[in-house]
Amino acid sequence: MYLMSCAETLTDKDMMTREGLDRRNVWEPSLYYPLGKESFHFVGHEINIRESMDSYGALIWPGAIALCQFLENNQQQMNLMDKAVLELGAGTGLLSIVASLLGAWVTATDLPDILSNLSFNLRRNTKGRSRYIPQVAALSWGQELERDFPFPSYRYDYVLAADVVYHHDFLEELLNTMLHFCRRGSGTTLLWANKLRFQSDQRFAECFKSSFNTTLLVEVPQENMCIYKATAKE
Ligand SMILES: C[S@@+](CC[C@H](N)C(=O)[O-])C[C@H]1O[C@@H](n2cnc3c(N)ncnc32)[C@H](O)[C@@H]1O
Numbered sequence: 001m002y003l004m005s006c007a008e009t010l011t012d013k014d015m016m017t018r019e020g021l022d023r024r025n026v027w028e029p030s031l032y033y034p035l036g037k038e039s040f041h042f043v044g045h046e047i048n049i050r051e052s053m054d055s056y057g058a059l060i061w062p063g064a065i066a067l068c069q070f071l072e073n074n075q076q077q078m079n080l081m082d083k084a085v086l087e088l089g090a091g092t093g094l095l096s097i098v099a100s101l102l103g104a105w106v107t108a109t110d111l112p113d114i115l116s117n118l119s120f121n122l123r124r125n126t127k128g129r130s131r132y133i134p135q136v137a138a139l140s141w142g143q144e145l146e147r148d149f150p151f152p153s154y155r156y157d158y159v160l161a162a163d164v165v166y167h168h169d170f171l172e173e174l175l176n177t178m179l180h181f182c183r184r185g186s187g188t189t190l191l192w193a194n195k196l197r198f199q200s201d202q203r204f205a206e207c208f209k210s211s212f213n214t215t216l217l218v219e220v221p222q223e224n225m226c227i228y229k230a231t232a233k234e
Helices: 002-010 018-022 062-073 094-101 112-126 171-181 199-211
Strands: 039-042 045-048 084-088 105-110 135-138 158-162 189-195 212-220 225-232
Touching: 039 062, 039 094, 045 094, 045 112, 062 094, 062 158, 062 189, 062 212, 062 225, 084 094, 084 171, 094 105, 094 112, 094 158, 105 112, 112 135, 158 171, 171 189, 171 199, 189 199, 189 212, 199 212, 199 225
Parallel strands: 084 105, 084 158, 105 135, 158 189
Antiparallel strands: 039 045, 189 225, 212 225
């Protein structure tokens, strides 16, 4: 009931249409040139990311970099060693790579079109370096979660989400997906990093804060960047 009222305010029109997302062709980068920074240094490793202009998921977004920095600098507080970690909207995979290098057993998820480049980046940067081989899985927010990720078979210690909130039509589905994985009794901690750009992003943040127990871990006001920790309301 509560989510329905959030949904009414969250469905702004978007550049990324449902029709566009329904094109389920296998995604292949078509254009290669340096787009911002492609090489990163985290947890003692050089990480090389293949980007492309083809979709939002083919670029590294600031939320991923902020959450990588946070995880690297707060390894005691957020110890990922041997933890089961799920990433939503993993895009190029930078954050999942860093979580893998920190010792987590990672499943990186995104829309089907994104997975080939995501797998490429994960393999390239974790092979022979990570404790567990990261997994890749299709997960479209709000779709077939009970069928494909039933609880408690698919229970994660951490769910990571970086810059998954921007101008798109799936904010209600995203919140429902977060609630699916971070439910009462799961013991799951959700870490959400986002640059809040639009009014709809702020409205999502309000719904997010009323849906979970939340703590603001990091705020960079000049960049409108926030990192929240969330657990299920008991
Ligand atoms: C802005 S990008 C952020 C990518 C990455 N997390 C980062 O910070 O670099 C948003 C990501 O969410 C994914 N996404 C968008 N809509 C989605 C949906 N309905 N279901 C699952 N993933 C979605 C996109 O494919 C993209 O990878």
